[in-house]
Structures are given as C-alpha cells and as structure tokens.
Amino acid sequence: MRAGQHRSSEGEQSEALFLTSSFTFKSAAEAAARFAGSEAGNIYSRFTNPTVRTFEERLAALEGGERCVATSSGMAAILAVCMGLLKQGDHLISSRSIFGTTTLLFTNFLQKFGVEISFVPLADTAAWEAAMRPNTRLLFLETPSNPLLEIVSIAALAEIAKRHQAILAVDNCLLTPVLQRPLDLGADLVIHSATKFIDGQGRALGGAVIGGGEMMEKIYAFLRNAGPTMSAFNAWIFLKGLETLKLRIEKQSQQAMAIAQWLTAQPEVNRVHYPGLASHPQHALARQQQQGFGALLAFEVEGGQQAAWQLIDNTRIFSITANLGDTKSTITHPATTTHGRLTPQQKQASGIADGLVRLSVGLESVEDLIHDLRF
Numbered sequence: 500m501r502a503g504q505h506r507s508s509e510g511e512q513s514e515a516l517f518l519t520s521s522f523t524f525k526s527a528a529e530a531a532a533r534f535a536g537s538e539a540g541n542i543y544s545r546f547t548n549p550t551v552r553t554f555e556e557r558l559a560a561l562e563g564g565e566r567c568v569a570t571s572s573g574m575a576a577i578l579a580v581c582m583g584l585l586k587q588g589d590h591l592i593s594s595r596s597i598f599g600t601t602t603l604l605f606t607n608f609l610q611k612f613g614v615e616i617s618f619v620p621l622a623d624t625a626a627w628e629a630a631m632r633p634n635t636r637l638l639f640l641e642t643p644s645n646p647l648l649e650i651v652s653i654a655a656l657a658e659i660a661k662r663h664q665a666i667l668a669v670d671n672c673l674l675t676p677v678l679q680r681p682l683d684l685g686a687d688l689v690i691h692s693a694t695k696f697i698d699g700q701g702r703a704l705g706g707a708v709i710g711g712g713e714m715m716e717k718i719y720a721f722l723r724n725a726g727p728t729m730s731a732f733n734a735w736i737f738l739k740g741l742e743t744l745k746l747r748i749e750k751q752s753q754q755a756m757a758i759a760q761w762l763t764a765q766p767e768v769n770r771v772h773y774p775g776l777a778s779h780p781q782h783a784l785a786r787q788q789q790q791g792f793g794a795l796l797a798f799e800v801e802g803g804q805q806a807a808w809q810l811i812d813n814t815r816i817f818s819i820t821a822n823l824g825d826t827k828s829t830i831t832h833p834a835t836t837t838h839g840r841l842t843p844q845q846k847q848a849s850g851i852a853d854g855l856v857r858l859s860v861g862l863e864s865v866e867d868l869i870h871d872l873r874f
C-alpha cells in the first residue's frame with residue numbers, strides 16, 4: 500500500500516498530485532542530457548509523471564512484476580500490448596470469452612493491419628494447443644470469464660506458450676492482484692482496466708500493463724509515441740483506490756458468495772454460475788489458482804428474457820448498468836446488452852441464455868441486496 504511513494508520535501512502524508520504537462524530543466528545542458536536519455540528525469544507527462552509513476556510502482560509491486568506502464572483506459576492497455584508486440588503476419592490466439600470491445604479491437608482493427616486471429620473456448624487447453632501456428636506470437640485471455648465465470652489454468656497455458664515461444668497475456672481485471680497473480684503462475688504480461696475494481700467507485704478511466712524485460716520497453720515506446728497514457732489526476736484517484744482494494748474486493752467476494760448460495764436455493768433459478776460453489780465445474784481449479792472467488796456472479800432464471808427483465812426492473816438498489824467492480828452493486832441482462840450483437844447461434848455456443856442475469860456485487864448490506872432480488 501505504500502510501494503512507490505516518494506515523499507517530497509514537504510513531507511505530505513497523502514501522495515502528491517503533479518498536475519503539470521511538462522517539466523523544467525536547470526540548464527540547457529540538463530535539458531539536452533534528459534532528451535538524449537543519458538540522464539534520468541521527467542521531461543513531459545506523456546513520457547513520465549511522478550504521480551503516474553507512483554501508481555505504476557505500487558501496482559507492479561502488487562502484481563509481483565518488474566515494471567508497470569499506466570494507460571488512459573483498459574482498452575488502451577490492450578491496444579498498447581498489441582501495437583508494441585505484434586507486426587503484420589503475426590498470429591494472435593484469444594479466448595472467445597473476452598470483453599466485447601476487446602473482440603471488436605481484434606477483429607475490426609488488428610486484422611486490418613494483417614494480424615491473424617483465432618478464437619478458442621477459454622477452458623479447453625487442447626484447443627489452445629491445436630490453434631498454435633509457427634507465427635503465433637501472443638495468447639490473450641481473461642480468467643474467470645465474464646459473464647459465465649469459466650476458468651482456465653494459467654500455468655497450463657503458460658507452459659504451452661513457452662514451448663511455442665509465444666507471449667501469454669492475462670487480463671486480470673475481474674480478480675485484481677488481491678485474488679489472483681498471473682505472473683506467479685507463469686504469465687508474461689498482466690493487463691488491467693483500472694476503471695473497474697482498482698478505482699472501485701466509478702470515477703475515472705484508466706488501465707495498466709505489468710511485466711518485465713524488453714517487452715515492457717516496446718509497450719512503453721508505443722504509449723510514449725502514440726499518446727494514450729494515464730493522466731496524473733486519474734493516477735492519483737487510482738492510488739487512493741489501491742489503498743482500499745484488498746478490503747473492498749474481499750468483502751465484495753464474501754457478499755457474492757452469500758448471494759450465490761441464496762440463489763441456489765430459489766425455485767425460480769435454474770442455474771448459478773459462481774466459482775465459489777462446489778457445483779462450479781472448475782471449483783477445484785479456482786481454489787488452487789485464486790485467493791478468492793470474486794465479486795461477479797451470473798444466474799439463469801426460469802422464464803427467459805421476460806422473467807430476467809422483470810427481476811431487473813423490480814430492483815431498487817442494484818444499478819441497471821453493465822459496469823462492474825464498483826462499490827455500488829450492478830445488474831445486467833447480457834443477452835440484450837453486452838452480448839446483444841451476437842446471433843442466436845453465437846449466443847447458444849457461448850452459453851448466453853435469454854434468462855441469464857449478471858451481478859457485480861458491491862458493498863451495500865447483503866441482506867438488503869438479497870431482499871432486492873424479487874422474482
């Protein structure tokens with residue numbers, strides 16, 4: 500929680516916020532040395548900023564990574580990984596159960612620049628192995644997936660990636676380093692949307708990439724030259740978020756577990772998707788690679804879309820929005836929002852039933868939240 504703090508001579512308790520676009524030099528010679536890179540130091544906030552650096556050092560420490568670079572959003576973090584590490588003719592294998600905008604970034608933009616893309620079912624490690632090609636450079640996934648909370652063994656995929664000299668990147672937005680540390684399990688890169696649990700209070704957009712070596716230098720070079728870096732003000736907000744991250748996500752996970760257990764006993768509910776339940780197909784793997792089960796859960800109500808919409812419209816506390824990770828609980832109907840663009844066949848293939856409802860559980864009283872779910 501204190502990693503990365505460098506107090507100024509004022510001795511401030513809270514981290515200083517450096518709202519400045521550029522930095523000055525003591526002399527022309529110092530300016531020349533900074534620009535030439537022979538002397539370390541700030542030049543311009545698109546390159547480095549002390550508040551942003553504090554955030555980067557703190558998140559790198561939490562993820563157990565050598566270096567972190569902060570970005571203007573989670574999508575900018577994913578873009579920076581692709582632009583920094585892929586070139587025309589390279590092949591990317593992605594889990595098919597990823598954030599919708601990430602799918603669009605891959606198919607509508609990366610493909611345009613000659614990157615080949617394959618999508619595979621997240622939990623099927625044999626499918627990942629079978630999709631490997633000589634030009635495969637990057638493997639990309641989220642575990643658990645959203646909204647169905649499927650899980651894959653990060654260690655198993657890291658082994659496949661290593662054998663084929665490919666890079667394994669894990670979007671760790673749903674669990675955060677408090678509940679899962681992909682680098683410890685063999686992943687090469689961790690990606691975050693800081694907009695979700697790291698802020699946790701719905702205020703700002705941001706993202707980050709954590710990893711080591713030359714890869715990070717290439718990702719940083721893209722950001723420095725292309726511009727989607729994090730603002731100092733947002734970094735300061737996320738620093739405050741990181742101070743309470745552990746408390747929040749542990750409590751939110753406990754509440755999600757209680758709601759999942761309660762839902763299992765409701766006659767109107769056909770199925771509950773939550774890795775903390777013994778009925779979850781990968782419950783054992785979740786116990787092994789995660790330090791908790793997370794704040795997200797999904798369930799299928801009897802009666803399809805109509806029943807799901809009725810349940811959603813009956814709530815008074817849950818916010819009807821697709822956002823997640825907030826201290827305010829949210830409720831979503833994936834089939835008509837986040838996954839609304841899929842064809843009926845695609846929905847069926849990816850398990851997005853018409854009666855599926857997704858919750859991101861916040862910090863309100865769990866009794867009030869349960870009372871708010873009326874079928």
Ligand SMILES: *Cc1c(COP(=O)(O)O)cnc(C)c1O
Pocket residue numbers: 572573574575598601641670672673692693694695704705706
């Ligand atoms: C929200 C989200 C993103 C994108 O992050 P933004 O900050 O909205 O750009 C990426 N991955 C996952 C898993 C997300 O939930």
